[in-house]
Every structure is written in C-alpha cells, then in structure tokens.
Amino acid sequence: MTKQDKKREYSELELWQNGIVKTVSFIVTEACQLRCRYCYFVEKKEHQVMDFKVAKKTVDYLLTHKDIFKEDSVIWEFIGGEPFLQIDLIDKISDYIKYRMYEEDHPWFNSYRFSFTTNGLLYHDERVQKYINKNRTHIDIGITIDGTKEKHDQQRIFPNGKGSYDLVVKNIPLWLEQFPDAATKATFASDDLPLLKESIVHLWSLGIKNIMANLVFEDVWKEGDDKIFEDQLYELADYILENDMQDEYFCSFFAKSAGLPMDIETNNQNWCGPGIMLSVDKDGNFYPCTRFVNHSLKNKVARTIGNINTGIDQNKLRPFLTLDRYTQSIEDCINCSVASGCYWCVAENYDSADTNTIYQRGLFNCKMHKARIKANKYFFEKLNKKNKDWKVAQYKGAEIC
Numbered sequence: 001m002t003k004q005d006k007k008r009e010y011s012e013l014e015l016w017q018n019g020i021v022k023t024v025s026f027i028v029t030e031a032c033q034l035r036c037r038y039c040y041f042v043e044k045k046e047h048q049v050m051d052f053k054v055a056k057k058t059v060d061y062l063l064t065h066k067d068i069f070k071e072d073s074v075i076w077e078f079i080g081g082e083p084f085l086q087i088d089l090i091d092k093i094s095d096y097i098k099y100r101m102y103e104e105d106h107p108w109f110n111s112y113r114f115s116f117t118t119n120g121l122l123y124h125d126e127r128v129q130k131y132i133n134k135n136r137t138h139i140d141i142g143i144t145i146d147g148t149k150e151k152h153d154q155q156r157i158f159p160n161g162k163g164s165y166d167l168v169v170k171n172i173p174l175w176l177e178q179f180p181d182a183a184t185k186a187t188f189a190s191d192d193l194p195l196l197k198e199s200i201v202h203l204w205s206l207g208i209k210n211i212m213a214n215l216v217f218e219d220v221w222k223e224g225d226d227k228i229f230e231d232q233l234y235e236l237a238d239y240i241l242e243n244d245m246q247d248e249y250f251c252s253f254f255a256k257s258a259g260l261p262m263d264i265e266t267n268n269q270n271w272c273g274p275g276i277m278l279s280v281d282k283d284g285n286f287y288p289c290t291r292f293v294n295h296s297l298k299n300k301v302a303r304t305i306g307n308i309n310t311g312i313d314q315n316k317l318r319p320f321l322t323l324d325r326y327t328q329s330i331e332d333c334i335n336c337s338v339a340s341g342c343y344w345c346v347a348e349n350y351d352s353a354d355t356n357t358i359y360q361r362g363l364f365n366c367k368m369h370k371a372r373i374k375a376n377k378y379f380f381e382k383l384n385k386k387n388k389d390w391k392v393a394q395y396k397g398a399e400i401c
C-alpha cells in the first residue's frame with residue numbers, strides 16, 4: 001500500500017457515514033476581522049453574538065427529538081462571521097454538547113465532529129490551540145486562503161483595505177502539522193480568474209494538497225470570462241501532468257464524474273442539503289442553511305423553519321425537502337449533455353429569483369461550467385495517454401460550500 005493509498009483510505013474514512021449526517025450550524029457571531037469582497041454577508045453587526053442559553057436550548061431540542069433527527073451522526077459546525085472570535089463560547093457549547101450527548105445516551109455521542117471554516121487569523125491563539133488539543137480527535141478545520149498573495153489580497157481584506165495574506169499564511173504550517181489532510185476553499189470571481197492557475201499551484205506549494213476550488217454562484221461574469229477560465233484550467237492541467245502531481249495533489253475543478261449527462265430517473269438529487277442541514281442564529285431561529293439568514297440575503301427576506309421554543313415547523317421545512325434537480329431545473333438543464341458537476345446554490349437562486357420561489361435555478365454559471373468541462377476532458381484525455389493506470393488524488397472530506 002502506497003502512502004497515497006493510505007491517505008485515500010484515511011480520507012474515505014473521513015467521509016464518515018457516507019456523508020449521511022445531520023449538520024447543525026451555530027451562527028455564534030456575525031463579527032469578522034475581514035471584509036472579503038465576495039463575502040455573502042450583506043452587513044456585519046459586530047455586537048451580534050449568540051447567548052449560551054440559546055445554544056443550550058438548541059442542543060437540548062435536537063438531542064431530545066430523535067424522532068425528527070434520525071441521522072446516525074452529527075456535525076456540529078460553528079460559523080460566523082469568524083467563529084474563532086468566540087472561542088470561549090464555542091468551548092462552553094462544545095462541552096455542553098458532549099455532556100448532554102452522554103447524558104442522553106445518544107447515538108451521536110459515538111459519532112460526532114466539530115467543524116470550522118476560519119479565516120485563519122486567530123489559529124495560533126492560545127485559547128484556540130487549547131480548544132483544538134482538547135477536542136483533537138473530533139475536529140475538522142478549514143482555513144480559507146485563496147491563492148497567491150496578489151489573489152488573496154485582492155479579495156480577503158481588512159476594513160482599511162489591507163490584505164490579510166501575510167497574517168494567514170503564517171498559521172498554515174501549524175494547521176497542516178495538526179491536520180495534514182485538511183482542505184482549503186479557493187473561490188474565484190470575475191476579476192481574479194487570470195490568477196487561477198498560479199493560485200492553485202501556490203496553495204499546493206504551501207503544502208495544502210486538497211483544494212476545494214469553486215466559482216462564486218452570483219451573476220458576476222463578464223463577456224469572455226469563460227475563455228479565461230478555460231485557458232487557466234488548460235494551463236493547470238498541463239502543469240499537473242508535466243510535474244506528475246496527479247496522484248497526490250487534488251483540485252476539485254478536475255473531476256472524472258463531471259461533464260456527463262444525468263438521468264433524471266436515477267439521479268435526481270439536489271446537490272446540497274438545505275433543510276437537511278439546520279442553522280441556528282443568535283435569537284434561536286432555525287434556518288435550512290446559513291445563506292437563508294437575513295444577513296446573507298440581498299433582495300429577499302429570511303426563510304426560517306422554526307425556532308428553539310416551538311421546534312421545527314414542518315410546513316416551512318417541507319418545500320426544502322422537496323428540492324431536487326427536476327423541481328429546480330429548466331428543460332435545457334435536465335437534458336444537458338454535460339450536466340454532472342454543474343452546481344447551484346438554492347439560497348442564491350432564491351435571492352435572485354423573480355418571485356419568492358426557491359425552485360428557480362440560476363443559470364449564471366452555465367457558460368463557466370461548459371468551459372470547465374472542456375478543460376476537464378482535456379485533462380483526463382491527456383492523463384489517459386500519459387498513463388493508462390493513472391490514479392487521481394481524491395479528496396473525500398466534507399463538502400465545503
């Protein structure tokens with residue numbers, strides 16, 4: 001068994017219950033040190049912090065309603081804003097979760113993770129490190145770093161406009177020492193597309209082998225962006241193959257399963273899980289996912305699905321449980337010859353739809369997906385010619401959206 005096989009096997013273990021888990025997201029704070037240009041937060045209210053009593057009530061509700069929350073496993077996610085700004089609160093909530101799962105003799109006690117996506121600025125902080133060490137075997141942490149200093153600092157900036165790259169990159173070695181198989185999320189929008197190839201290569205050079213790369217879901221694309229994107233991916237494909245990196249370095253833009261037609265009879269799933277996921281805000285309101293909270297919506301009102309006092313409102317939840325590819329897609333998408341891997345964000349669709357529907361699939365990324373698929377095909381054809389017995393690195397961790 002090669003080192004890579006071991007990694008892959010470990011990673012598959014990390015996929016954990018084949019991804020069939022309950023994800024519960026506590027929006028512990030709306031504050032963040034950064035003002036990233038692509039951030040979906042409409043406004044940041046620095047004073048909005050979750051009260052411990054709200055978190056407690058949420059945990060109690062979830063753990064005493066096994067009839068509603070039937071999944072065998074749970075991911076307790078802490079999000080913001082920047083979650084590590086509230087590390088003391090998170091530590092208190094985590095202790096309470098563990099204590100209550102044990103007290104209830106809940107199946108989740110043996111099958112839980114604490115999950116974080118952080119801007120990385122406080123990663124070295126003593127209290128954060130203490131928390132990590134305390135919960136080490138149950139933690140997943142993704143630090144978001146976008147690529148080269150130029151690319152990162154174009155988007156991930158402080159309120160005074162200064163880039164955050166230098167402060168984040170300092171914490172990468174410690175993070176990778178603690179979580180060698182960790183992934184980072186790299187997001188690309190129109191302006192930074194020309195920096196795509198060098199950004200992915202740069203992240204790999206920092207030792208981050210798993211890159212969950214994605215495009216923003218919003219309607220930001222300019223004429224010609226699809227061509228820039230495609231060319232960047234050709235360059236990246238050549239770089240990977242010329243340097244024989246395909247079996248160890250992962251970038252989610254290249255996927256064997258992407259770009260195929262999809263049979264609606266056998267594959268009709270929504271690609272993400274609003275409604276199966278549950279987010280709770282500082283007031284104890286439940287949402288199908290974090291992007292349905294008021295501060296994440298530019299044009300529409302929040303969509304709650306209950307609260308800590310009255311529980312889940314099944315009538316409000318039901319529309320989310322009926323989301324699938326068929327109910328959201330136009331005919332062109334259902335019959336599309338390259339449909340697989342063409343993703344959408346239900347919350348963004350809701351925010352940009354003509355009415356209050358959650359079923360109007362946005363088509364902003366159509367051209368971009370088709371460009372990706374051309375490069376994807378190029379990569380795998382070239383790889384096949386190079387080596388018939390190729391193995392491509394697979395990241396099997398939690399999906400990051």
Ligand code: SF4
Pocket residue numbers: 332333334336337338339342363365366367369370
């Ligand atoms: S958005 Fe475009 S590429 Fe995606 S499935 Fe629909 S038609 Fe195909």
Ligand code: SF4
Pocket residue numbers: 272273274289290291344345346347348401
């Ligand atoms: S893709 Fe959008 S709707 Fe789906 S889980 Fe992520 S933020 Fe929510």
